[in-house]
Amino acid sequence: TNGSNVNADPNTEKDFFGHVGIRWWGQRLGFFGYYSPDIYDDNQRETATISNGGIMSGRQLANRTYSFGPDLTLSLEPVDIPIWLETQVLFNRESDPTGFKKxxxxxxxxxxxxxxxxxxxxxLQWIIGYARYDWLQGDQFNDAAVGGVTGPVKPREWQVVGGLQWYILENLKIVTEYSRRQFTNNESAPQHQRVTDNFFTVRAAIGF
Known part of the structure; x- marks a missing residue:
């Protein structure tokens, strides 16, 4: 599976994923797992080399990747209170993202x-309000000592989102949403990196 490519099966390897879960009285506990022997193809490694302005070494080395983690949904809907909480945690590892064996x-x-x-x-059928907190924490990565151009980096990112969804029809909704995001890299030299942005959107979504 690869959701970021126009081709149905663009990878050189077959990927595997699965999700299992149990439900009880409106509550759900699940576990997700994903594994790929290689998430790049040879052309990606060649065109994104350092000599072409990219970050890859140009070596045809597999980038084995896995993700796994639990997810949980807690709901008060079984007692006729339309409030529910969704949460998920994922742990991820790439064996060689830039081709320098790091x-x-x-x-x-x-x-x-x-x-x-x-x-x-x-x-107007109903209105759904939501508030979400996203976060990401990465380990330190630095391939500069072995010939690369990436690092030192130790990314931290968080985002808060709040919004309303107006369901005009069962398959048509209007969404208003505000988000604030911050990315930091406290490993960068000579100074730390920080990017903060605020975003507001109004959009329509149609389902078929």
């Missing part, structure tokens, strides 16, 4: 609280 590991996840308000209006 592995990179990180972990992160999200927690989102949702609430649904029924509306008795002709063109």
């Amino acid at each position: 592995a990179f590991s990180w972990w992160g996840g999200f927690t989102q609280l949702n609430g649904k308000l029924p509306v008795n209006a002709k063109f």
Whole structure:
């Protein structure tokens, strides 16, 4: 599986993933796992070399990748209170992301609280409000000592999101959302890196 490529099966290797879960009285506990013998293909490694302005060594070395972690949903809907909490944590590792035989590991996840308000209006089915916190923490990565151009980096990132979704029809909703995100790298030299952004959006979504 690869959701970032126009081809249905672009990788040189077959990837495997699975999700198992148990449900009880509106609650759910699950576990997700993903493994790829190589998430790059030969062309990606060649075109993204340092000589072409990229970060790759140009060596045809596999980048084995795995992700795994639990997910949990707690809901008050069984007692007729339309509030539920969703959370997931993922642990990730790439064996050789830049082709210099340096592995990179990180972990992160999200927690989102949702609430649904029924509306008795002709063109408005219901409103859902939500608040979410995302985070990511990476281990230190530095391939500069072995000929690369990436590092030293030790990424930290968080994001808070709040929004409302107006369901005009069962398959049509209007979304208003605000988010604030911050990325930091306290390993960079000669000075630390920090990027903060604020984003507000209004959009329509249609489902079929």
